Amino acid sequence: MFRHDDYQGEIGLIMPYEKDFCLSCNRLRVSAVGDLHLCLFGEQGIPLRDLLAEDSQMDDLALRIAGGLSLKKQTHFLHDGNSGITQNLSFIGG
Numbered sequence: 886m887f888r889h890d891d892y893q894g895e896i897g898l899i900m901p902y903e904k905d906f907c908l909s910c911n912r913l914r915v916s917a918v919g920d921l922h923l924c925l926f927g928e929q930g931i932p933l934r935d936l937l938a939e940d941s942q943m944d945d946l947a948l949r950i951a952g953g954l955s956l957k958k959q960t961h962f963l964h965d966g967n968s969g970i971t972q973n974l975s976f977i978g979g
């Protein structure tokens with residue numbers, strides 16, 4: 886975080902290459918098209934859209950999300966040059 890005494894506010898930088906950046910990750914995103922993304926730099930999303938229309942689908946939705954969580958990796962693979970499907974974070978609402 887950076888701030889200056891002569892100005893209001895502060896600027897923060899997200900440093901994904903920092904050691905242990907992903908250590909306590911609990912991040913999930915649902916894209917505008919209804920896909921659940923387990924990592925900002927993941928390979929693909931899990932479709933949820935078909936289970937988002939009715940309240941009666943809540944149990945099935947919870948099951949699908951729980952199943953997806955078991956696939957969540959412990960870290961990104963940016964060090965291998967793999968940024969997944971995320972060309973930039975605005976794609977996924979980051």
Ligand code: SF4
Nearest residue numbers: 907910912924925961
């Ligand atoms: S890069 Fe992926 S695993 Fe790492 S903190 Fe972000 S969402 Fe979590």
